Amino acid sequence: MTQSYAVETFDHIFNEEGEALAGDVDQETHVMRLASHHHHDEVVETYLHEVLHVLLHKANYGSIQMGESPNEDIVNSLSPILLAFIRENPAVIRYLRKGFA
Numbered sequence: 001m002t003q004s005y006a007v008e009t010f011d012h013i014f015n016e017e018g019e020a021l022a023g024d025v026d027q028e029t030h031v032m033r034l035a036s037h038h039h040h041d042e043v044v045e046t047y048l049h050e051v052l053h054v055l056l057h058k059a060n061y062g063s064i065q066m067g068e069s070p071n072e073d074i075v076n077s078l079s080p081i082l083l084a085f086i087r088e089n090p091a092v093i094r095y096l097r098k099g100f101a
């Protein structure tokens with residue numbers, strides 16, 4: 001897990017079709033973009049959403065077709081659940097991080 005990604009925030013971001021996005025990630029350039037005009041909690045969830053895209057890409061599931069774009073449905077489903085799990089279980093997060101303490 002050594003590859004780092006740059007995180008860039010903008011008031012608004014758009015895809016190539018000109019549609020507004022909450023965030024996106026480019027697996028080639030390793031740049032993640034977040035739209036910062038949203039409520040803080042939405043930006044946090046978008047960040048986790050994009051991280052899940054990166055993790056699936058690393059696991060070679062980046063192009064698995066689920067939903068309208070690759071792995072979008074699974075990431076949409078998992079990101080709010082994982083965020084709630086992380087927030088509700090700080091002891092589990094400490095346990096998982098123990099080796100780095």
Ligand SMILES: [Zn+2]
Pocket residue numbers: 049053072075
């Ligand atoms: Zn997505």
